[in-house]
Amino acid sequence: MEEIEVLKHAQTYIEKLANGENPLDGSAITEDSVLNNVRIVRCLYYVNDVLKKVVENGGVVSRKVKKPKKDDFVYDEERAAKVNISVRPIALSIILSNVHEAFPNCKKPSFEKVSELLKAKGILMDNPAGSPRYVAVPEAAEQGVWTEQGINQAGMTYWRTLYDDAGQRLVITSLADYKG
Secondary structure (H helix, E strand, O other), X not given: OOHHHHHHHHHHHHHHHHOOEOOOOXXXXXXXXHHHOHHHHHXXXXXXXXXXXXXXXXOOOOOOOOXXXXXXXXXXXXXXXXXXXXXXXXOHHHHHHHHHHHOOOXXXXXHHHHHHHHHHOOOEEEOOOOOOOEEEOHHHHHHOEXXXXXXXXXXXXXXXXXXXHHHHHHHXXXXXXXXX
16 A cells, blocks of 8 residues: 555544544444543544645645635535534534535635524524623524533533534535525
8 A cells, every 4th residue: 555545544544533433333432432532532633634634735744835725615515415424513613624625625614604604594592691602592402503511621611512413414504505
């Protein structure tokens, strides 16, 4: 196997791990696994992005590869069907990164504009506490979107909105109405 093929293979393993999937048998990673730690997941997504760039560059590791100018985001059903859906609930920012991977020649959809779009569709609402700016409406749980409280490494509580596989698909199809 050539080195670039080995890199591609390794990248697919890392991507599956980041998405909460065992790359060997496709089963979901258990809740108590260290691979479910948010810091580990973020690290896996970062390494996945780096490996993808190395593969795209033909195996060359470089920070100064010129990228072609990207067009505005334009929804395409065929590309949307190729967006990676995580088996574990994920944040909107990760969904948008996955969308960007499936639409490589387009600008990444803006987190703020997508949040406003989801608010207009009745999925998100203004957070009375002010931070984060938007939270899921209670009814959105039926569609795979909810807001929950978490505790960070320093013991501080915070709110996060998560999207299961149905919620991720809801965001992706909602992008048909996105105006970048």
